[in-house]
Amino acid sequence: MNKSNVPRFSELLDWLEGKLPPDKALAVAERLQSADAATQADLDWLRLFLQARQSVQFASPPPSVRETLKQSFAAYAEAREPPTPFQRWLATLTFDSRAQPVTPGLRSAAEEGQQRQLIYSTVAAEIALNVRFLRPDGKFIVTGQIFPLADTPTDAFSIQLLRAAGEVALATTDELGEFTFSDLPAGEYHMVVSTALYEVFIPSVLLRP
Amino acid sequence: MSQTDRDLIRACRSGDTRAWERLLDKYERLVFAISLNYGLTTDEAADITQITFTILLQNLDTLPDDIRLSPWLATVARRHTWRLLAQNRREAVNPDEDLAGNEALGGIVDDRERWERAEWIIQGLSMLDERCRQLLLALYFDAEQPSYADVADRLNMPIGSIGPTRARCLERMRQSLQTVELPAAAH
Numbered sequence: 001m002n003k004s005n006v007p008r009f010s011e012l013l014d015w016l017e018g019k020l021p022p023d024k025a026l027a028v029a030e031r032l033q034s035a036d037a038a039t040q041a042d043l044d045w046l047r048l049f050l051q052a053r054q055s056v057q058f059a060s061p062p063p064s065v066r067e068t069l070k071q072s073f074a075a076y077a078e079a080r081e082p083p084t085p086f087q088r089w090l091a092t093l094t095f096d097s098r099a100q101p102v103t104p105g106l107r108s109a110a111e112e113g114q115q116r117q118l119i120y121s122t123v124a125a126e127i128a129l130n131v132r133f134l135r136p137d138g139k140f141i142v143t144g145q146i147f148p149l150a151d152t153p154t155d156a157f158s159i160q161l162l163r164a165a166g167e168v169a170l171a172t173t174d175e176l177g178e179f180t181f182s183d184l185p186a187g188e189y190h191m192v193v194s195t196a197l198y199e200v201f202i203p204s205v206l207l208r209p
Numbered sequence: 210m211s212q213t214d215r216d217l218i219r220a221c222r223s224g225d226t227r228a229w230e231r232l233l234d235k236y237e238r239l240v241f242a243i244s245l246n247y248g249l250t251t252d253e254a255a256d257i258t259q260i261t262f263t264i265l266l267q268n269l270d271t272l273p274d275d276i277r278l279s280p281w282l283a284t285v286a287r288r289h290t291w292r293l294l295a296q297n298r299r300e301a302v303n304p305d306e307d308l309a310g311n312e313a314l315g316g317i318v319d320d321r322e323r324w325e326r327a328e329w330i331i332q333g334l335s336m337l338d339e340r341c342r343q344l345l346l347a348l349y350f351d352a353e354q355p356s357y358a359d360v361a362d363r364l365n366m367p368i369g370s371i372g373p374t375r376a377r378c379l380e381r382m383r384q385s386l387q388t389v390e391l392p393a394a395a396h
Contacts, residue, residue, distance in 0.1 A: 009383075010376035019372070045383050050349075052326035058350040061241040061258045062251065069233060069262050070226070076266050077224030 006039050007031050009046075016046055087198040091120035091127060118205070124198050125149055127191075133209050140184040140207045146177040146193060160192040214278045221269055233262065236282055238346070239335050243286040244293075246327035253293060261286045279335035283328075329386070336385035340364075341378035348375055 007015070007028050014020050015028040032043070097117040118129040126147040133140055146157050154177030161169045161181050168189065171179040184207060191202040217235070220228030240261050244254035264285050265278075272281075334342050347360045348371075361368040 009380045010373060013376045013379060014372070042383065046379070049330070049379065049382075052330055053349045055323050056242070056327045056330050056350065057245050058238055058242050058346055059245065059251075059352075060238055061255045065241075065255050065259050066233060066237070068259055069266075070230070072263055072266055073221070073226060073229040076269070077226065080222075080224050 005031055006035060009042055012039070012043050012046055016043075016050060087124070089122035089124055089198060089200045091122050091193075091200050091202045093118060094121045094126075095119035120200075120202050122200050123149065125193070125200060127193055127200065127202065129205065131205070131207060133207075138186070138209070139182075140186065141180065141182040142184060142205070142207070143178065143180045146173055146179075148177070148195075156195050158194055160194070162190040162192065163187060214276065215274050218269065218272060218274065218276070218278075232278070235339060236278060236335070237262070239279065239331050240282050240286045242327065242331055243283060244290045246331075247287075247290045247294060247324055249290060249293060257286055257289050257293065260289050279332070283331065283335070287328075333382040333386045337378060337382055341374075341381060344371070344375055345378055345382070 011020075011028055015025055018025075020028065032039070035043070095118065097115075116131045118131065120127045120129070126149070127144060128147070129142055129144045131140060131142050142161075144159070146154060148154060148157075155173050155175045157173040157177065157179075159171045159173070159179050159181075160167055161171070161184075168184070169181050171181060173179050186208050187206075189205045189207065191205055193200040193202070217228050217232045221232060237258060241254050241258045244257040245251070249257065261282055265282065334345060337345070343364055344360070344366075347355060347363060355363070357368055357371045360366070361371055366374070
């Protein structure tokens with residue numbers, strides 16, 4: 001049989017699916033009478049496909065499958081994120097209540113045994129300290145609160161109080177980000193506020209009556 | 210743009226969520242179809258689909274870059290489908306009953322040809338590029354039997370190219386399955 005006279009694959013498909021006009025369908029049928037083995041194999045294959053597809057089901061899984069798999073991938077991707085480099089920040093004193101103008105006739109906070117408020121700022125967190133002088137025993141109590149600017153949980157901080165080269169006390173924040181150091185003698189202190197991701201250094205907290 | 214399995218795997222390893230979704234777009238229907246055509250319920254087939262892709266995720270870092278995902282996923286899905294079928298069969302067969310008359314067992318034997326045909330078609334479709342696969346799925350496997358106009362609209366193709374493209378895609382599928390044994394129904 002002349003090669004050019006062999007029905008093409010697309011013609012076989014159209015013929016099997018009844019998409020050819022009657023005259024062309026008849027012509028294909030006639031040409032198939034003398035078709036070679038390869039054409040006959042194509043025809044058999046197409047018949048099998050068209051028969052098999054009737055009993056095969058294809059559907060998309062319920063949307064909940066996709067949702068669950070997206071969550072699983074998010075967990076996978078998160079676990080692969082490189083750890084954030086640990087960062088250190090030097091805090092800047094941005095507010096000192098003692099530095100504010102005093103209303104004439106009133107005495108200073110320390111003299112009154114009242115609080116002196118200090119606010120330190122960094123790009124990571126703000127730290128508010130309340131310093132109170134307890135007159136009878138000459139000691140100070142420092143309470144503080146940390147306001148993280150990112151999503152750091154407020155109870156995730158530890159605060160190290162240092163004097164000269166040594167650690168004086170260690171505290172951790174509660175769920176409100178609050179902490180307390182008590183029974184502190186007068187003097188100059190340093191403070192290191194740290195989380196797993198960063199550390200804030202407060203260079204000088206001067207406690208004096 | 211069509212991405213190869215290698216591209217998708219590499220992008221997924223770098224945490225690219227869109228690549229994961231592309232991978233699911235490409236293979237979730239094929240994986241789901243394996244369990245479904247073995248006679249599992251929709252819920253069971255959904256579970257197997259989820260298990261299969263979860264196993265893929267667990268192995269993503271250690272898979273060879275040049276792995277062909279389709280047969281890998283099909284093997285995992287088939288293995289878990291068989292396991293569930295065996296479990297269902299154990300629960301369905303009452304040892305006091307005559308095995309020859311047991312419908313659960315008989316049904317599985319009778320379905321063998323259907324499984325073979327389904328696997329053959331699933332394998333062939335998985336070897337195609339996405340455009341061809343979507344076209345053939347729409348034309349031959351969509352229960353709603355959409356018209357050429359609907360398919361053209363859905364796949365953003367000129368309506369006049371649907372017929373010739375479907376023939377080219379089927380011819381490509383035929384060539385891809387050249388080395389695969391024909392299912393029993395063909396003999």
